[in-house]
Amino acid sequence: MTYIATKQHVSNRGVPSKDFLDQLVAWGKQAPEEIFAPNTVSDIYSSIRNTLGPWEGNHHRRAVMLEVMRVLAGFESSWDWNEGRDTSNPTSVTPDTIEAGAWQVSANSMAFGQELKDLVLAHVGTLEGNAFQDAMKTNHPLAMEYVARLLRRTTHHHGPVLRHEIDPWLRRDAVAEFETLL
Numbered sequence: 001m002t003y004i005a006t007k008q009h010v011s012n013r014g015v016p017s018k019d020f021l022d023q024l025v026a027w028g029k030q031a032p033e034e035i036f037a038p039n040t041v042s043d044i045y046s047s048i049r050n051t052l053g054p055w056e057g058n059h060h061r062r063a064v065m066l067e068v069m070r071v072l073a074g075f076e077s078s079w080d081w082n083e084g085r086d087t088s089n090p091t092s093v094t095p096d097t098i099e100a101g102a103w104q105v106s107a108n109s110m111a112f113g114q115e116l117k118d119l120v121l122a123h124v125g126t127l128e129g130n131a132f133q134d135a136m137k138t139n140h141p142l143a144m145e146y147v148a149r150l151l152r153r154t155t156h157h158h159g160p161v162l163r164h165e166i167d168p169w170l171r172r173d174a175v176a177e178f179e180t181l182l
Contacts, residue, residue, distance in 0.1 A: 001025060001181060005173040006067075010074030011165075020079045020102075021070070025181045027144040028066045035148050036061040044068055044151035044161065051167045052175060063178035065148055068161075069103070071169045072147070075160040076104040082137050095129025101136030103147040105157070112153040119146060 001022060007015045016024075036058050038045075045053075045061065048068065055061050076099075077083035085098045092098045096107040107129040110116045120127055123142045124135045136143045155161045 003177070005171060005177040006070060006181075008169075008171055008174060010071050010169045013074040013078045016070055016074065016079045020073070020081075023140050024066055024069060024144065025178070027141050028062055028178065028182055031062070031145060031148065033058065035145070035152060036065055039152065041153070042155070043153065044155055047155045047161065047164070048167060048170060051170050052172060059179060059182065060175070063175045063182060065151070066178045066182075067170055067175045068151065068166070069144065069147060070174065071166045072151075072158060072160060073102040074169070075166055076158065077102045081140060081143070084133075084137075095133070098129065098133060100133035101143045103136075103143065103158070105136055105143075105147060105150065107132035109150055109157045112150060112157065116146065116149060116153070119149065 003018065003021050006021055009015055045055065045064070052064050052067065055064070073079050079102055081102050083102060083104060084100060085092050086104060089099070092106070099106045107127065110120060110127060117127060119142070120132060120135070123139060124131050136146070150157055151161070160166045
């Protein structure tokens with residue numbers, strides 16, 4: 001696949017690798033439809049409606065989610081699947097609070113919904129923090145589905161989302177490119 005708009009810089013983090021984008025698009029093609037469907041809670045789509053909306057159906061919403069994931073992974077880890085603990089976060093001290101992976105999620109985020117726990121149990125076999133961290137680094141499809149589902153439940157787990165730091169880096173032309181790639 002050829003990437004142009006989706007290779008744009010994110011803040012001072014650089015650009016995502018072709019491999020990262022290949023994996024993101026492959027996941028986006030097969031991800032469960034309900035992840036992108038409208039819901040009644042305040043979620044990532046509510047948060048960025050003024051930036052990338054209005055929504056033009058589920059295919060568009062799917063592409064928007066990929067764009068959010070592209071930019072958020074840049075902010076959180078510079079697209080590093082193996083990113084570990086945020087050493088600047090004083091609360092990252094236990095297996096349940098230590099962040100891991102491209103989106104820097106921690107096991108305590110499973111408290112945002114039973115579906116998150118069920119997803120982790122189905123793929124990891126345990127909710128234990130160290131196993132969660134390892135899975136977020138090594139099971140890339142799981143990490144992508146997990147962060148997408150988490151963003152549908154809350155915008156408060158990721159500081160760059162909560163503080164709208166990702167918004168200036170979200171690109172309509174990247175959404176259009178994702179739509180074509182999907």
